[in-house]
Amino acid sequence: MLIAVERSKKAGVVVLKLGRSLYAIVALIVACTLLIGTLAEGQDSGTEEGWYFAGPVQRASVALGCGVVVAMGVIWLGWYWFRLAGAVASIARLFKEDQGHEGDTGPSVLGLLKLTEIDALRKVVGEYLEGRAARASEQTNQIKDLRIQIQLSQKREKNTEAIIYSIRDAVIVIDEYDKLLMANEAAGRLFDFDVRRSQHRPLSELIGRDRSQFAEFLSHSRKSRNQATRREIEFSEQGERRVHDCIVSCVYDQNQQVCGVVAVLHDITREKQIQQMKNDFVSHVSHELKTPLASITAYSEMLVDGEADDESTRREFCSVIQNQAQRLNRLIEDILNTSRIESGLIKVNKELVSLTMLIEEQLQMIRSYAEEKSIQVVGQKPIVFDRVYVDRDMMSQVIVNLLSNAVKYTSSGGSVKIETAVDEVASLVRVTVVDTGVGIPEDEIGHVFDKFYRVGANKKQAKGTGLGLNLVKEIVEKVHDGRVFVTSQVGVGSTFGFELPLATRESAPIA
Amino acid sequence: MADKKVLVVDDEIHIVHVVAIKLRNNGFEVISADNGAEGLKLALAEKPDIIVTDYQMPVMTGLELVEKLRQNESTRDTPVVMLTARSFAIPQQQQDDLRISGCLSKPFSPKELLGNIEDILYQKQLIADD
Secondary structure (H helix, E strand, O other): HHHHHHHHHHHHHHHHHHHHHHHHHHHHHHHHHHHHHHHHHHHHHHHOOOOHHHHHHEEEEEEHHHHHHHHHHHHHHHHHHHHHHEEEEEEHHHHHOOOOOOOOOOOOOHHHHHHHHHHHHHHHHHHHHHHHHHHHHHHHHHHHHHHHHHHHHHHHHHHHHHHHHOOOOOEEEOOOOOEEOOOEEHHHHHHHEEEOOOOOOOOOOOOOOOHHHHHHHHHHHHHHHHOOOEEEEEEEEEEEEEEEEEEEEEEEEOOOOOOEEEEEEEOOOHHHHHHHHHHHHHHHHHHHHHHHHHHHHHHHHHOOOOOOOOOOHHOOOOOOOHHHHHHEEEEEHHHHHEEEHHHHOOOOOOOEEHHHHHHHHHHHHHHHHHHHHHOEOOOOOOOOOOOEEEHHHHHHHHHHHHHHHHHOOOOOOEEOOOOOEOOOOEEEEEEEEEEEEOOOOOOOOOOOOOOOOOOHHHHHOOOOOOOOOHHHHHHHHHHHHOEEEEEEEEEOOEEEEEEEOOOOOOOOOOO | OOOOEEEEEEEOHHHHHHHHHHHOOOEEEEEOOOOOOHHEEEEHHHOOEEEEOOOOOOOOHHHHHHHHHHHHHHHOOOOEEEEOOOOOOOOOOHHOOOOEEEEEOOOHHHHHHHHHHHHHHHHHHHHOOO
């Protein structure tokens, strides 16, 4: 195509030059003819003055001269015409070739001597130019399309980058030489490097020696050509050990050769902690369930074997079996209620209840337990109006759990105090259980209502499942739209409590 | 076995009570403690012939108690029976290292516990006679 255009340019230049030469030759012939004619007229005027025989001789030579000049002019014209025709014919051939007419050589030099052939040539040139214009227009459109595609591609690339950068998990891409190709902000934070200034640097240099196992894992995955590999990797982050689920996939080129590796690191520290808490829970629950069961089994075996000699001992054994069976039942209820509240399957029977009366009922139960540990339990002062619209059984469980927890973590000689206060302005009742127990460290206080959570420092103080306080929170907040709270000081004691909306005076009589 | 003294260590008062009745009914002298620290004090002071201890207890666990016992000359060889309510058994290696004579899972049979104690003391007696 370019060659054809080049040829047509050259041919055009030749035609132009020939045209100019032809104009000069014609002008020269006309000028010569006019000069000879003028000379011939001047000689004619001389004959009139006496040269009688000179006239015919002079005219014949002038005519001959003119004839020679004209003949030469005609020859020159013919010669130029042929050259012009040859140039035009070659142009026509070039156009034809450019249009793809391989076998067609186009008009001949002789053919171009006819006007019809020149007209045909004009048509060819016209078609050629039209074709060129159409092609140019097509190419312009193609260029526009390409520009749009480039813009779209750039936009897509930016979107992909934005997605990768916004992923909370750390994403790292390395090339076949284990050098960094791309990393998102999360990866930069995790490995402590600037993602924008670290491209093409070896990964092992970027992430530090203490984390070299990660770089080795990526390198190994690349060499082994595994499509995807997974491993849990532990890193120290600001002094805290964190576990990451690392998924590594190889990137393949068109020839199915590994040209890089993509690694995604998902922080599973919390999941691990929950898993550990669940394991601990199973262990604790197992212990808590087996302990009353052990008493029931042992005492019933003693009864069957006749080890209880008298009626009083037999009654004592039966009483222990009964109490331990109730303990077992309460524990199972705690576990089931937690599960039911979480799944929303629990049946709630709300009624108007006086909190003062409800607390007094539960205090009777807890006092015998407290007396065993020589702990003083102080009840509340009477309150005029503290009615709440609650599920009586559930709220009893909340009060028992808070009181038994306070007694459990208070040493002999200490005290536990329960109080209620009515806030008329906020229209709520506040119940607080204050103990003089071991207290809770500041860094653990935010977790005490978490499921299965047990304060590390106090685990040895008493047994437990880590469900009691969680159940309190679930019952108060999820079922009764209330709020739980806690304050504590290690070695001084803790204050646990909850707030519930006060029932209106127009409500039904107290149940 | 009337002259044999058994130390029972458990924070569950009912378990201590039932084990004590069973052993006393079979001629043993029983002393008790409700946590590992108290149990250690009693073991050093009273030098029982055998110790029955719970695994999970406040203040000091059963395992910690056995470790302390093994560090003391007077209780180094005192046989120990461990009661456990945990969902997993104490590894055999750990039992061997601490020379725990027997492990019983809760809920346990007082008869079985008695049988265990008698067997251990009988073997101890045989070794002493040799």
